Amino acid sequence: MDLLNSLRSWYWGFRRSVRIGMPVRSSDVDSSLDDRIEIGIEAADLGIVLFENLPDSTEIYFNEAGEPIEYSLESKLRDALSLFDIAVKLNGDADCYYWRGVVRLELCDELDNQEEIDNYVQVIDDLTKSIELSHGTKTHSYYLRGFARINLADEAPIGYDVQALLREAIDDLTLYLTKEKKDYEAHNWxxxxxxxLIEFLPPSQERDEMKNRALFHKQKAYDGTKENYLLEQIEEIKELD
Structure with missing residues (x-):
């Protein structure tokens, strides 16, 4: 169980002395299947602890020599991602893929250009795997995958099938809302x-239907949140020709 102890030591050692980065790799493991699964679960647990305690900005820590060290949000997210990489390698259940997708989705905000696009693709892959392994019972994966697809559509370069991404996002969020009807943020997205999608469609019955659905869900989001910016978006949709 050396790797398990190393993971624990890494996390708490980091808290004491800011040791950034993973000192172990999943390929270092030489143990029974049960041990590997336990190590994977432990890595996932530590990843969740790290992710859920992330501050919103760069922090200053002091190492054992008393020297100040900056630790950015991106660095914290990459450390959490390293833990989930190990969890996926050694355990690889629906929860591991879900949490790795969650961390990657958060990391997208810290990235630019092609790296951001590639990361959105990996988010979608992880959440798809989570859905497959949970046989569709991990409902929130549909919401996050739909959200990721919308953002990828916004960032996608020429050559991406943006319409397909948006239609897939619509399918994901529609399915999610059959289970979580009062998630007003999901209605908004x-x-x-x-x-x-309306922007890509010529005048047609389908376009009119898309417009009505956009208005319906934006109105549902406003009714549930009373956020004024949603009223502005509703008016924008009404003015679309």
């Missing part, structure tokens, strides 16, 4: 996906 579903309305946004319809609004974006």
């Amino acid at each position: 579903l309305g946004q996906a319809y609004k974006r």
Whole structure:
């Protein structure tokens, strides 16, 4: 169980002395299947602890020599991602893929250009795997995958099938809302996906239907949150020709 102890030591050692980075790799493991699964679970647990305690900005820590060290949000997310990489390698259940997708999705905000696009693709892959392994019972994976697809559609370069991404996002969020009807943020994003899709459609019955659905979900989001910016978006949709 040396790797398990190393993971624990790494995390708490980091808290004491800011040791940034993973000192072990999943390929270092030479143990029974049960041990590997336990190590994977432990890595996932530590990753969740690290992720859920992330501050919103760079922090200053002091190492054992008393020297100040900056530790950015991106660095924290990459450390959490390293833990989930180990968890996926050694355990690889639906929860591991879900949490790795969550961390990657958060990391997208810290990235630029092609790296951001590649990361969104990996988010979608992880959440798809989570859905497959949970046989569709991990409902929140649908919401996050739909959200990731909308963001990828916004960032995608020429050559991406943006319409397909938006239609897939609509399918994800629609399915999610069959289970979580009062998630008003999901209604907002579903309305946004319809609004974006309208931009690609010529005048037609389908376009009119997309417009009505965009209005419906944006209105649901406003009714549930009373956020004024949603009223502005509703008016924008109404003015679309």
